[in-house]
Amino acid sequence: MFTLAMINVAAIASLRGLPAMAEYGLSSIFYFVVATLIFLIPTSLISAELATGWPKRGGIYIWVKEAFGGRWGFLAIWLQWIQNVIWYPTVLSFAAATFAFIIDPALANNNIYMVIVILIVYWAATLANFLGMKASGRISTIGVITGTIIPGLFIILLGLIWLALGNPSQTPLTVSAMIPDLSNFSNIVLALGVLLYFAGMEMSAAHAQEVKDPQRNYPKAIFFSSIIILIIFVLGTLAIAIVVPHGAISLVAGIMQALQDFTKAFNLAWLIPIIALFIALGVFGQISTWIPGPSKGLLVVANDGYLPPTLRKVNRKGVQTNILFVQAIIVSILSLVFLLMPTVSASYWILTILTTQVYLLMYFIMFVSAIKLRYSKPDTPRAYKIPGGKFGMWMVAGIGIVACVFAIFAGYIPPSEIQVGNIFFFEIFLVIGIIIMSVIPLIIHHFSKPSWVRENESDVEE
DSSP states (O other): OHHHHHHHHHHHOOSTTHHHHHTTGGGHHHHHHHHIIIIIHHHHHHHHHHHHHSOSTTTHHHHHHHHHOHHHHHHHHHHHHHHHHHHHHHHHHHHHHHHHHHHOGGGGGOHHHHHHHHHHHHHHHHHHHTTOHHHHHHHHHHHHIIIIIHHHHHHHHHHHHHHHTTOOOSSOOSSGGGSOOTTSHHHHHHHTHHHHHTOOHHHHGGGGGGSSSHHHHHHHHHHHHHHHHHHHHHHHHHHHHTTSOTTOOOTTTHHHHHHHHHHHHTTOGGGHHHHHHHHHHHHHHHHHHHTTHHHHHHHHHHHTTSSOGGGGOBOTTOOOHHHHHHHHHHHHHHGGGGGTSSSHHHHHHHHHHHHHHHHHHHHHHHHHHHHHHHHHOTTSOOSSOOSSHHHHHHHHHHHHHHHHHHHHHHTTSOOTTSOOSOHHHHHHHHHHHHHHHHHHHHHHHHTOOGGGSOOSSOOBOO
């Protein structure tokens, strides 16, 4: 149970999302708690039931396929994969902004610099994954320790020391400040980004069946990991908010802004390049972890005959090289958005919203599939089953469905805190983006051929 809780924390907790929520100061606690109740917990419980009922390799693809058939299973795994591809430029922009503090902090707002770093780092991480999961695992382990745990604890500690020494806070720390202004719809819109920071629990749900007495202990693991994630997010967010003035927080460089102010006040400015390098290495490790992940599910789809045979090629290390190449090309194209938007923060935001909408569409399909399987395959053994019968399933999945639908539509309204430039481009980019991402797999499925189904045990490149 403890191990599963730690897996959940490692999969979700990240420093990247803290600057966006720091705009809300103490009221960010409200958004984090709401996101946990309406999204993180429903996602975790639904994923656990599906993963223990259909543990076969393939995850979301298998679950949706069992409920609605191969076409919709392909759509679901495609959405999970493609949202990850869209996500890469945003997380890499965070790494680029962090690395800029080693060279010149002004580069954090330079769009051309962002594109160059994104391309170099992503292709390097892709090629590193060609060496196999063992090498990738070492990179990921080092990255998590140096880039997330150490800097995260450090910035929280500095925030506590800052307040203990009587320094002023840039954000109000009163009880009334905990209540957000919900009359301003743009506040809700910017907070939608928090849903993406809580996504990914379906990845760890595959381990639910390994827990002793999952019916009792899996919910405990979810509760335990949720508390830890909330603590990391809340304290890390407040550490930024108390030193960086509201409205001056960069969505990609907010972490380094706070550390710069902290270290300057404590005469520790010499630590900035070291911390920046640590965080940049952490992002590289995180990228290295996620690059082979969702694409493994796409490899299962390719083996089932829904993708051209060339995409099921693997090298001698078992790495799906052709899929990773296609993935890298798409990431390269998407990174050019940084040259089209007026600011780095605007580019970061529009890609974050597109990622969130695509991912939420996948979750919507997953929630509906869980309800369908309670009716179509009620006798399939599930090591963990949401209590309360069909009513319990409708309540948990229903909360998730409502949250997904609301968040998808609200994302089309840009927040007032971020200058997105031409509003027409912003809206059209999102509409066309989600349509294209959803239609492509349906077109590929329509033109798939029986000859695409894998006949041999493996297709290995020479």
